Amino acid sequence: MERAANMARNVWDDVRQSTSHFQRWEMPPPGHPVRQFFHGMALPLHLFRALWADPAARRFYVWVATLQSLVILVLSVAMAPSRGKAGDTEERAELAELVPPEALEEEEQERRRFKLEVKLAAEEFEKKIREVSADGKSTTGERARAVAEAAKGLAEAAKADAKTRQALAEERALPAEAEAEAKPREPEKALGTVERFLENIDREVKFWAALFGIMQLVQWVVIALSRDYHDAISREASLLTALEPEDGPLTPRVRLDMRWVRKKISRRIRALLVFMSGLPLIYALTALLYPIRSELLAVLLPAWSAYWLVVFITAKSAYAWTNAEAGPPWFLRGWTWLTTRVPGFRWSFLQRYGEFWTRRTREVFPPAAEMEKQPWAFAGLTLVGTLSMLPLVKCFVRPLIPVAAGHLLVARQQAERAAAPKHLEPPAPPPAASSTAA
Numbered sequence: 227m228e229r230a231a232n233m234a235r236n237v238w239d240d241v242r243q244s245t246s247h248f249q250r251w252e253m254p255p256p257g258h259p260v261r262q263f264f265h266g267m268a269l270p271l272h273l274f275r276a277l278w279a280d281p282a283a284r285r286f287y288v289w290v291a292t293l294q295s296l297v298i299l300v301l302s303v304a305m306a307p308s309r310g311k312a313g314d315t316e317e318r319a320e321l322a323e324l325v326p327p328e329a330l331e332e333e334e335q336e337r338r339r340f341k342l343e344v345k346l347a348a349e350e351f352e353k354k355i356r357e358v359s360a361d362g363k364s365t366t367g368e369r370a371r372a373v374a375e376a377a378k379g380l381a382e383a384a385k386a387d388a389k390t391r392q393a394l395a396e397e398r399a400l401p402a403e404a405e406a407e408a409k410p411r412e413p414e415k416a417l418g419t420v421e422r423f424l425e426n427i428d429r430e431v432k433f434w435a436a437l438f439g440i441m442q443l444v445q446w447v448v449i450a451l452s453r454d455y456h457d458a459i460s461r462e463a464s465l466l467t468a469l470e471p472e473d474g475p476l477t478p479r480v481r482l483d484m485r486w487v488r489k490k491i492s493r494r495i496r497a498l499l500v501f502m503s504g505l506p507l508i509y510a511l512t513a514l515l516y517p518i519r520s521e522l523l524a525v526l527l528p529a530w531s532a533y534w535l536v537v538f539i540t541a542k543s544a545y546a547w548t549n550a551e552a553g554p555p556w557f558l559r560g561w562t563w564l565t566t567r568v569p570g571f572r573w574s575f576l577q578r579y580g581e582f583w584t585r586r587t588r589e590v591f592p593p594a595a596e597m598e599k600q601p602w603a604f605a606g607l608t609l610v611g612t613l614s615m616l617p618l619v620k621c622f623v624r625p626l627i628p629v630a631a632g633h634l635l636v637a638r639q640q641a642e643r644a645a646a647p648k649h650l651e652p653p654a655p656p657p658a659a660s661s662t663a664a
Contacts, residue, residue, distance in 0.1 A: 259602040266606030269630035270623065276466040283462045287625075290455045294621040298448050302441040302617075307433065441617035449624070450487060454478035459625035469632055472544040496589060501534055503586040504557070506579070532608075536601070539608045541593035543631035545639075552595035558584055596635055603634050 256265050277283045449456070455478040464471040508526050512519045540546050553559075561583065565576045587594075597604050611627045614620040 256603075262600060262602035263606040266600075266603035266630070266634060267609055269607060269633055270610045270626040273463045273467060273626045273629055277459070277463055280462075280466055283459075283466060286462070287459050290452070290459060291621040294448055294452060294455075295618045298441060298445045298618060298621070301444045301448075302437065305440050305444070306437050438617065445617050445620060449620070450490075451480050451482055452478075453483070453486065454481070456625040460629050463626060463629045464632070467629070467633065469629065469636060472628070472632065497534070497538060500587055500590060501531070503583050504530055507561075535612070536604050536608045537590060537594050537597050539611045539627065540597040540604050540631055540635075541590065542611075542628045543635055544628075545632045545635040546593040546596045549592050549595060552591040554584060554591060555587070555594040556598060558587065600634055600638055604631070607631060607634065 256262050277287045454476060457473050458476060458478045461471040461473050461476075508523070508530065512522045512526070515522060554562075558580070561580045564571050565580055566572060607627070607630055610623065610630075614623040614627065
């Protein structure tokens with residue numbers, strides 16, 4: 227217990243140091259991988275605290291994010307598919323097939339009918355008696371015959387009612403053979419109940435998946451129209467945390483910037499091509515190890531996706547694109563060494579594949595090189611950045627991620643210049659425009 231408490235205390239110290247680290251520019255970034263991870267993960271939280279501490283920035287940030295969230299929520303709910311009416315109709319139809327309404331009301335209707343017949347017969351009997359008693363001209367024999375006829379009608383009605391009751395009792399009391407035949411049907415009924423339950427779950431999953439897709443689409447449109455406000459929040463967060471802003475002063479307004487839309491689409495296509503350029507190697511490698519192919523794919527594909535997700539989070543800052551002379555990332559260096567130095571792999575088609583892979587990846591060399599210098603810090607930032615994939619959360623997190631990535635990049639560059647000899651110190655790169663960021 228004491229050891230666990232010490233570990234928890236050390237982790238908390240790392241988080242607390244990370245949230246206040248970038249205010250002290252004279253100190254180098256954290257060196258330990260765990261501290262780097264928590265440093266990157268805590269930066270958006272510190273940016274949020276900086277915005278919250280300033281009254282004007284807090285009002286603007288909360289107003290923009292809340293208004294965007296409300297618009298997204300209202301439009302998504304208005305466009306959401308109906309989930310109750312069709313389901314209720316299907317359930318009613320299934321219930322009608324299993325237990326018809328006529329069968330449920332038959333017994334009650336039969337009881338009411340025979341009660342009414344007995345009541346009418348009794349009233350007729352009483353009426354006959356009153357008529358015979360009131361008729362003074364009738365003889366005693368005639369009166370007796372009238373009473374006997376009335377009593378006979380009442381007896382017949384009572385007898386019919388008794389037969390009906392006996393028939394109903396026989397229907398309720400299932401014989402042993404009927405029970406034996408009914409028992410095998412119980413698993414079928416249970417199976418039908420399970421199937422209906424699974425259908426309800428499937429219907430709910432489809433509804434929420436459709437709603438999630440609608441919210442993602444509406445959120446993209448809303449942010450595309452109001453992205454100037456996010457740029458203004460990012461600029462304010464940079465100024466409040468002593469980072470030179472990537473954008474100049476601007477007056478935010480609602481508009482659709484077609485140039486930004488075209489860049490966004492081209493970047494998505496570029497990201498897809500970069501990701502897919504490594505898939506032939508992954509599938510070829512797993513094909514050679516066919517007995518464990520599924521297990522390898524379950525590991526390699528998520529790892530490949532996670533690597534590029536971290537690179538693209540790094541690329542959200544314009545500071546990640548300042549090094550135009552960045553070299554190829556680690557996997558291209560390894561592939562080049564393998565296909566040019568190792569005997570048995572120096573095949574021309576493997577080298578041509580490496581050249582193709584390099585051409586497809588060359589555009590993202592700068593952010594990939596920057597990420598390799600601080601992989602753990604950017605992994606922590608990516609963990610927070612993935613929250614922006616959730617609807618509504620993106621309105622609050624999106625403006626903070628580029629500023630946090632810029633802090634990581636600038637802190638490392640300043641630490642490198644401080645550690646380098648004066649005659650080898652590279653000049654400070656000018657602040658890049660945010661239009662180059664991915």
